[in-house]
Structures are given as structure tokens and as C-alpha cells.
Amino acid sequence: MLISELRNVMKPVKAGLWLLLFLSLCCFALFAQTRKILVETDSDELVKDLQSASSQVRVVAVTKANAMAEIADADAFVGSITPAEVRAGKKLKWVQIMSAGAEGVLFKSGGNDLRDSQIVLTNNKIVQGIEIADHAFAMLLMLSRDLYTFYDNKQHELWQPPRPFPGIELNGRTALVIGVGGIGMQIATRAWAFGMNVVGVDPEDKPFSPFLKKVVKPDQLDEVLPEADVIFVSAPHTPKSNKMVGAREFELMKKDAYFIAVSRGGLYDMSGLVKALDSKRLAGAGVDVTDPEPLPKGHPLWKFPNVVITPHVAGRSDKDRARMVGTIKENIQRFVDGKPLVNVVDKQKGY
Amino acid sequence: MLISELRNVMKPVKAGLWLLLFLSLCCFALFAQTRKILVETDSDELVKDLQSASSQVRVVAVTKANAMAEIADADAFVGSITPAEVRAGKKLKWVQIMSAGAEGVLFKSGGNDLRDSQIVLTNNKIVQGIEIADHAFAMLLMLSRDLYTFYDNKQHELWQPPRPFPGIELNGRTALVIGVGGIGMQIATRAWAFGMNVVGVDPEDKPFSPFLKKVVKPDQLDEVLPEADVIFVSAPHTPKSNKMVGAREFELMKKDAYFIAVSRGGLYDMSGLVKALDSKRLAGAGVDVTDPEPLPKGHPLWKFPNVVITPHVAGRSDKDRARMVGTIKENIQRFVDGKPLVNVVDKQKGY
Numbered sequence: 001m002l003i004s005e006l007r008n009v010m011k012p013v014k015a016g017l018w019l020l021l022f023l024s025l026c027c028f029a030l031f032a033q034t035r036k037i038l039v040e041t042d043s044d045e046l047v048k049d050l051q052s053a054s055s056q057v058r059v060v061a062v063t064k065a066n067a068m069a070e071i072a073d074a075d076a077f078v079g080s081i082t083p084a085e086v087r088a089g090k091k092l093k094w095v096q097i098m099s100a101g102a103e104g105v106l107f108k109s110g111g112n113d114l115r116d117s118q119i120v121l122t123n124n125k126i127v128q129g130i131e132i133a134d135h136a137f138a139m140l141l142m143l144s145r146d147l148y149t150f151y152d153n154k155q156h157e158l159w160q161p162p163r164p165f166p167g168i169e170l171n172g173r174t175a176l177v178i179g180v181g182g183i184g185m186q187i188a189t190r191a192w193a194f195g196m197n198v199v200g201v202d203p204e205d206k207p208f209s210p211f212l213k214k215v216v217k218p219d220q221l222d223e224v225l226p227e228a229d230v231i232f233v234s235a236p237h238t239p240k241s242n243k244m245v246g247a248r249e250f251e252l253m254k255k256d257a258y259f260i261a262v263s264r265g266g267l268y269d270m271s272g273l274v275k276a277l278d279s280k281r282l283a284g285a286g287v288d289v290t291d292p293e294p295l296p297k298g299h300p301l302w303k304f305p306n307v308v309i310t311p312h313v314a315g316r317s318d319k320d321r322a323r324m325v326g327t328i329k330e331n332i333q334r335f336v337d338g339k340p341l342v343n344v345v346d347k348q349k350g351y
Numbered sequence: 352m353l354i355s356e357l358r359n360v361m362k363p364v365k366a367g368l369w370l371l372l373f374l375s376l377c378c379f380a381l382f383a384q385t386r387k388i389l390v391e392t393d394s395d396e397l398v399k400d401l402q403s404a405s406s407q408v409r410v411v412a413v414t415k416a417n418a419m420a421e422i423a424d425a426d427a428f429v430g431s432i433t434p435a436e437v438r439a440g441k442k443l444k445w446v447q448i449m450s451a452g453a454e455g456v457l458f459k460s461g462g463n464d465l466r467d468s469q470i471v472l473t474n475n476k477i478v479q480g481i482e483i484a485d486h487a488f489a490m491l492l493m494l495s496r497d498l499y500t501f502y503d504n505k506q507h508e509l510w511q512p513p514r515p516f517p518g519i520e521l522n523g524r525t526a527l528v529i530g531v532g533g534i535g536m537q538i539a540t541r542a543w544a545f546g547m548n549v550v551g552v553d554p555e556d557k558p559f560s561p562f563l564k565k566v567v568k569p570d571q572l573d574e575v576l577p578e579a580d581v582i583f584v585s586a587p588h589t590p591k592s593n594k595m596v597g598a599r600e601f602e603l604m605k606k607d608a609y610f611i612a613v614s615r616g617g618l619y620d621m622s623g624l625v626k627a628l629d630s631k632r633l634a635g636a637g638v639d640v641t642d643p644e645p646l647p648k649g650h651p652l653w654k655f656p657n658v659v660i661t662p663h664v665a666g667r668s669d670k671d672r673a674r675m676v677g678t679i680k681e682n683i684q685r686f687v688d689g690k691p692l693v694n695v696v697d698k699q700k701g702y
Contacts, residue, residue, distance in 0.1 A: 130546065131520040138492035145489035150661045151502055157653040159645035159660070165667035169482040172670075193544030195481065294510035302508040309510070310501045316516035319523075 035336060038062045038070055040079025046325065050078070053329035056336040076335060078328060080104055083111030092119050094335055096328055100125040100182065100315075101264055102345045103237040114347070121345040122331055126182030127323045128315040132288075133186035135314035136232055136262045137194075139286025142308050143258055144168050168283075171195030176228035178245070179235025179263060180206050180215055181351070187232050188212055199224050203240070218244065225252040230260065237264035238350035247272035256283040262314045265291030274300045277307065288314040386687060389413045389421055391430025397676065401429070404680035407687040427686060429679060431455055434462030443470050445686055447679055451476040451533065451666075452615055453696050454588040465698070472696040473682055477533030478674045479666040483639075484537030486665035487583055487613045488545075490637025493659055494609055495519050519634075522546030527579035529596070530586025531557050531566055532702070534614060538583050539563055550575050554591070569595065576603040581611065588615035589701035598623035607634040613665045616642030625651045628658065639665040 033056045039047060041061055051059040062070050062079075071077070071085055076094040086092065095114060097105055102123050106115050114121065142148060146167045153160055175191040177184045180200035188198045192211040200206060200215035201224065216224055221244070225231070231253065235241050245259075245268035253259070259282055261268055270291060276282045284306035293312055301307055331341045345351060384407045390398060392412055402410040413421050413430075422428070422436055427445040437443065446465060448456055453474050457466050465472065493499060497518045504511055526542040528535045531551035539549045543562040551557060551566035552575065567575055572595070576582070582604065586592050596610075596619035604610070610633055612619055621642060627633045635657035644663055652658055682692045696702060 130522045131518070134492060134520055134522075134545065135496050135518075137488065138496035138498055141485060141489035142493055142498055145486050145661075146664075147489055147493055147498075147659065147661070148502060150659070150664075151499060153662075154653065154660050157646075157648045157650075159662045161662045161664050161667075165664050167482070167486075167664070167668055169485055169668040169670055171481045171485075190541070190544045193541045194485065297508045299508075302505065308498065308501070309505050310496075310498070311504075311510045311512045313497075313501075313512050313516050313518070316512075317518055317520040319520055 033336070034058055035075035036060060036070075036073055037076040037078060037332065037335075038067060038074045040064070040067065040077075049325055050328060050332060053332040054336045057332055076332075081114060083109050083113040086111075086113040086117060086119070092117075094120045094122070094331075094341065096122045096331055098124060098324060100128055101237055102347075102350055103264065103266065106345075106347060106350050107237075107239055120341055121347055122341050122343045123345050123351075124324050124327055125343055125345075125351065127327055127343075128320055129182035129184075129186040131317035131320055132183045132234070132262050132314040133190055134317075135288060135310070136183075136187055136234070136260050136286070137190050139262075139288070139308040139310070140170075140230060140258055140260050143284035143286060143306060144170060148305065148308075169195075170230075173197070173229035174199060174227050175230045175232060176201065176224055177232045177234060178221075178267070179233070179241075180204075180212070181234070181236070183234040183263060184232070185209070185211070187234055191230075191232075196230070199228065202235075221249065222252060225249060226254055228254060228257055230258045233259075233261040233267050234263045235267060236351035237266040240350075241267050243267070243269050245269065245272070247275065250276040250281075253282065255281050257281075258283055259285040259287075261285075261287045261289050263289060265289040265293060270299075270301065277301075277304050282306075284308075286310075288312055384687070385409055386426035387411060387421075387424055388427040388429060388683065388686075389418060389425045391415070391418065391428075400676055401679060401683060404683040405687045408683055427683075432465060434460050434464040437462075437464040437468060437470065443468075445471045445473070445682075445692065447473045447682055449475060449675060451479060452588055453698075453701055454615065454617065457696075457698060457701050458588075458590055471692055472698055473692050473694045474696050474702075475675050475678055476694055476696075476702065478678055478694075479671055480533035480535075480537040482668035482671055483534045483585070483613050483665040484541055485668075486639060486661070487534075487538055487585070487611050487637070488541050490613075490639070490659040490661070491521075491581060491609055491611050494635035494637060494657060495521060499656065499659075520546075521581075524548070524580035525550060525578050526581045526583060527552065527575055528583045528585060529572075529618070530584070530592075530614060531555075531563070532585070532587070534585040535583070536560070536562070538585055542581075542583075547581070550579070553586075572600065573603060576600060577605055579605060579608055581609045584610075584612040584618050585614045586618060587702035588617040591701075592618055594618070594620050596620065596623070598626065601627040601632075604633065606632050608632075609634055610636040610638075612636075612638045612640050614640060616640040616644060621650075621652065628652075628655050633657075635659075637661075639663055 035057045037057050037059050039059055039061055047059050047061045068088055071089040078096045081095050100123055173196050175196040175198045177187050178201045180202040188211040191198045197213045200212050202215055203218055206215045247269050250272040286308040288310045334341050386408045388408050388410050390410055390412055398410050398412045419439055422440040429447045432446050451474055524547050526547040526549045528538050529552045531553040539562040542549045548564045551563050553566055554569055557566045598620050601623040637659040639661045640663055685692050
């Protein structure tokens with residue numbers, strides 16, 4: 001009777017223990033699957049949006065001030081991660097940056113921690129090619145059609161055709177597109193439609209395209225530079241592309257060429273550009289990116305009438321946020337499903 | 352002997368008479384072939400250039416002051432001919448206008464003399480499509496990329512991203528091209544390359560083109576107008592197209608559409624445009640053509656920041672003169688050779 005009584009007493013205890021074990025396993029499974037993703041943002045809307053990508057992640061908004069306190073057990077980081085954060089993030093498996101350019105976290109961060117780690121880096125490449133190419137042509141056409149003169153005249157309600165009209169047509173001219181990626185291909189397509197001959201410069205082998213007459217490697221830049229009527233800079237900023245359009249390259253440019261920079265200011269030499277404009281060799285320049293940014297007050301570039309300066313907004317539009325958030329959400333889903341991420345950066349190449 | 356002496360005397364006389372007859376015939380032939388072409392210009396260079404087209408023409412430069420004195424025996428007239436000049440030019444077989452738009456000599460001249468005559472009218476259609484389409488996009492992109500704000504900031508050396516950035520991307524939006532001719536097709540090609548869906552409006556049956564999603568007749572304008580994000584006006588000015596974009600059409604436009612006019616100011620209603628801008632229905636407008644021209648000081652259109660105004664220069668470029676003179680020279684050669692001229696205007700249609 002003692003044993004049977006004991007059995008009777010133990011039955012509910014055993015059942016309870018099984019239940020406890022089951023619940024513990026459930027909790028563990030849930031805990032194991034719930035990834036902690038830090039997002040560097042002050043936008044509640046963005047956090048909510050990213051959280052909606054998966055119930056298996058916990059999205060935690062951080063700032064530079066509290067990121068270190070949250071990073072030890074984080075599985076992923078969305079934003080401009082620092083080397084110190086990489087070192088403190090022992091569990092980090094994935095870093096997603098908001099921009100296309102990865103030089104900030106790879107080459108200009110002051111450390112190679114991310115570059116030499118096993119952490120997968122993804123970016124927002126291609127996402128912004130459309131509006132950046134629109135912007136590149138906006139700057140070029142403002143110059144080639146002399147719109148700044150008419151804008152000045154408008155302030156005085158002056159309807160006055162300049163004689164001779166200094167504007168040129170793009171048809172039949174040559175466009176050099178340095179960097180034939182997400183931005184460069186969009187520029188090439190537009191340039192083609194304006195009747196331009198498009199020459200690309202890119203380290204990668206590019207497939208044939210009706211919009212590109214030819215693509216040469218960066219070591220052939222010297223050969224194609226003197227042919228170009230418009231030089232577009234749309235390459236990523238890497239140790240190899242740093243200042244690739246230097247003082248010498250500006251001197252190689254054709255007289256009356258236009259220079260348009262829309263990817264990163266680090267790709268060209270600011271003094272070389274100023275010198276080329278000063279000596280009236282260039283017909284004009286449009287720069288959305290400079291080095292440094294902001295372009296300081298008093299910089300000589302401000303003073304040229306034939307220079308369009310915009311404050312790194314080429315990638316802004318009414319639709320870019322949706323595409324950017326879409327890419328990050330896609331990657332969050334892929335991250336929890338253990339699938340390969342999209343827009344993976346080659347951390348050694350830097351793009 | 353008398354007869355034979357007479358024969359001897361007559362021989363040289365007869366030979367002389369034959370020579371005289373021959374020379375007279377030569378002179379007559381030469382005179383008959385040399386056509387007198389009046390050219391309304393003050394440019395010696397243009398006269399020299401056109402004269403070089405054929406030795407069988409005599410190019411005579413005239414102004415409005417002395418054209419009547421020269422026109423009675425003129426075979427052709429290059430310039431903006433008046434009804435009085437048409438009536439005085441009894442021998443006129445051909446009139447070539449410098450512009451593409453023929454409304455000045457056909458509908459706005461105050462007389463139907465040229466329209467109802469047997470005189471062949473040729474124009475410079477197609478010649479200026481390239482640079483006008485460049486200009487149309489220059490105006491549109493200056494607005495869609497908010498370049499006027501940055502131009503203002505530049506005067507203060509202010510590198511300041513506007514938040515939120517008001518610029519939009521053209522990709523995926525709808526362009527309505529009113530008039531799918533020499534200008535309109537160039538606009539359509541560019542719009543396509545920017546990722547736009549292009550809808551044309553034209554009275555003619557147009558061949559299929561990869562750049563045009565569809566082309567509708569002018570009586571279907573009401574149906575397609577509310578779909579358009581950008582409305583380009585690139586049609587010729589005729590009695591049928593006069594004010595075809597009227598107050599009602601501006602009201603049919605989508606909120607935040609852009610209106611771009613590059614052919615003739617007579618095609619749209621200025622007060623309708625001002626009203627649409629005043630009520631903030633349009634996102635902006637770019638007008639190279641107005642009615643009247645010049646746009647008078649004090650006109651309300653001057654005051655909108657989101658309006659680009661250029662003084663009828665869309666057709667100007669570094670290459671348009673060569674194409675225009677080329678077309679006229681081609682026609683001079685064809686005129687003396689009795690071949691059909693190029694760019695013949697349907698004088699009843701007006702284009």
C-alpha cells in the first residue's frame with residue numbers, strides 16, 4: 001500500500017514535472033529562435049516596421065550612447081557599427097548598413113574588426129540607383145542648358161535670351177561612367193537615351209548592354225578620360241578607388257567637359273577640381289558628394305557659377321525609404337530562416 | 352562671180368550670227384536657271400553659306416524694310432513671310448521658314464494668302480527635337496530634384512539637406528506627351544529611360560515604339576490627363592491645338608503633377624496654369640514658351656518658386672544652326688534640281 005500510495009502521490013508530481021520540462025523546452029526553443037537585432041535609429045516607426053518582418057526577432061532601437069550596453073547578446077546590428085561595437089558584440093552574425101557605401105564601417109572606421117570577422121555585412125546597394133541617376137542628370141542638364149542664368153534672371157522677372165546661347169546638346173557626346181553598378185547602369189541608360197556614347201569604367205567584367213558602348217578596367221582610365229564630354233563618378237569608395245580622379249586625371253580631361261560626382265567625395269581630388277574650374281578647362285561640375293562633408297563655408301568650390309552643389313541628397317526621394325526598409329525586412333526574414341542574405345558586401349573589396 | 356563674192360563676204364557674217372545666237376541661248380539658259388532666293392537675315396555668313404549650296408541660285412539678303420522691293424522677281428523666300436509679301440511675290444514657288452512652328456506665316460499672319468496659294472511651304476521640323484527634349488528634362492529635373500532650393504542655399508554657402516527631401520523619382524510615373532513629333536519622340540525616349548510609362552497624344556496614327564506605351568487622339572485627352580504625373584506640351588500651334596490645355600484641362604490634372612511646355616505658348620491657357628499653381632494642385636511647371644512672349648514683367652507666373660521660366664531657348668544649342676542651315680541648303684539644291692523638297696508643311700493642318 002505504501003508503494004501504491006506513493007505512486008498515487010507521485011502521479012500529479014510526475015505530470016507536473018513533465019509539464020515543467022515541456023514548458024522549459026518550449027521557452028528554450030522560443031528563446032533560441034528569438035534573435036535580438038539592434039537598430040540604430042530614433043524612429044519608432046522604423047522599429048515597428050522592422051519588427052513586423054518576423055515574430056522570431058526582437059528589434060531593439062539603440063543610439064550611439066546605449067548601443068554598447070545592448071550589444072553583448074545581440075545577434076545582428078542595423079546601422080553604422082563601430083570597431084568597438086564589433087568587438088563587444090560577441091554573438092554578432094550579421095551587420096546591415098543603411099547606405100550603399102560601406103567604406104564607413106570597413107575602411108574609415110579606424111579598425112579592421114568587421115572586415116576581418118566572420119560577420120556577414122549587407123548594404124543597400126542598387127536600392128538607390130534610380131534617384132541618384134535622376135539627380136546626376138538634373139545637375140548635368142542644369143549646367144548644359146544654362147538654367148542657373150535663367151534662374152537668376154527670374155528673380156528680376158527678366159525674360160532675356162542670352163546671345164549666343166551657351167547651352168549644348170548631349171546627343172553625340174561621350175559619357176564616361178566611373179563605376180557601372182546600381183547607380184552607373186541607371187546613368188548609362190539615361191545617357192544612351194540622350195543620344196550619348198557611353199563608356200564604362202569598372203574593375204568587374206560587365207555583361208554586354210545596349211546602353212554601354214564599352215567598359216574598360218580602371219587601369220585604362222587614362223586612355224578614355226580625354227574622350228569624355230561628361231565624367232560621372234558613381235563608384236563605391238574603397239582603398240583602390242580613393243582619389244582615383246586626382247589632379248592628374250583632371251588635367252587629362254577634355255576642355256569643356258562636365259564633371260558630375262554622385263557616389264562618394266573620396267573618389268576625387270577637390271583641389272584638382274577647383275584648379276580645373278579655375279583654369280576654365282571644365283565647362284562645369286555638379287557635386288552631390290564632397291570630401292569633407294558638409295562642404296565648409298569659404299571653400300573655393302562655392303564661388304563658381306558653373307558648379308551645382310547639393311548636400312548629399314542624390315539618394316533621397318519619395319520612394320527610397322520603402323526600398324531600403326524592404327531590403328532590410330527581406331534580410332531579417334532570411335536571417336531567421338537561415339537563408340542567404342541579399343546585398344552581401346565583399347568586405348575585402350568593399351562593395 | 353557676184354554671187355560667189357557675196358557668199359565669201361557672208362561667210363564670216365553668218366558665222367558671227369551663229370555665234371551670237373549660240374551665246375544668247377547660253378545667256379538665256381543661264382538666266383533661266385539662276386533662281387533668285389530672298390533670305391530674311393542680317394548675317395553675311397548665312398548668305399554665304401546658303402549661296403554655297405548651288406551656283407544656280409542668287410541668294411539676296413533682305414530685311415522687312417526692303418523685302419517688298421526685291422520680291423517681285425524672287426523664286427523663293429527664306430524667312431517669316433507676310434501676306435503682303437506673298438501677294439507681291441508673283442513668281443514665288445517656295446517659302447522656307449527657319450522655325451519648326453509654321454503658325455506665324457499660316458494662322459497668325461492676318462491673311463490666308465500663303466495657305467491658299469500653290470507655294471510650297473517647308474519648315475525646320477525635327478531639326479530641333481534633340482535640344483528641346485534635353486531642355487524639357489532639364490526643367491523637369493530641376494523641379495523634381497529640388498535644385499532651385501540648393502541653388503538658393505549655394506548663394507549663402509549653405510550645405511543643408513532639407514528634411515524631408517521634397518524630391519521625387521521619375522521611375523514608375525506616367526508621362527503624357529502632347530504632340531509625338533520631332534520633339535515629342537525625343538521626349539518619349541528620354542522619359543522611357545527614366546523608367547516612365549509614356550502616353551502620347553497625337554492626331555496622326557503613330558507606329559509602335561518601345562518608348563510609347565500608347566498613343567491616343569486629342570479627343571481622348573480628358574481620359575489620359577488625370578493619369579499623368581508629368582504633362583509635356585510639344586505639339587505644333589494650329590487652330591485645332593490652340594489652347595488645347597485650357598482651364599478645364601488644368602483642373603483635370605492629377606494633384607502634384609508637373610507641367611512642362613516647350614513648343615508654343617499658344618497651346619495652353621496661362622491663367623489656367625496660374626490658377627493650378629495658386630491652388631497648389633501642381634507640383635511645379637517649366638515653361639520655355641508663353642503667350643505672350645516675352646512674358647511681361649509683373650505676370651503672376653514669375654512669382655512661383657516652383658516654376659522654371661526660360662525665354663524660348665529650348666531650341667537653341669551648339670549644333671542647331673548647322674542642322675537648320677543644312678536643311679535649307681538641302682532644299683535649295685532640291686529646288687534647283689526640281690526634286691521634291693524636304694520638311695514640306697501641310698498648309699491646311701499647319702505642320
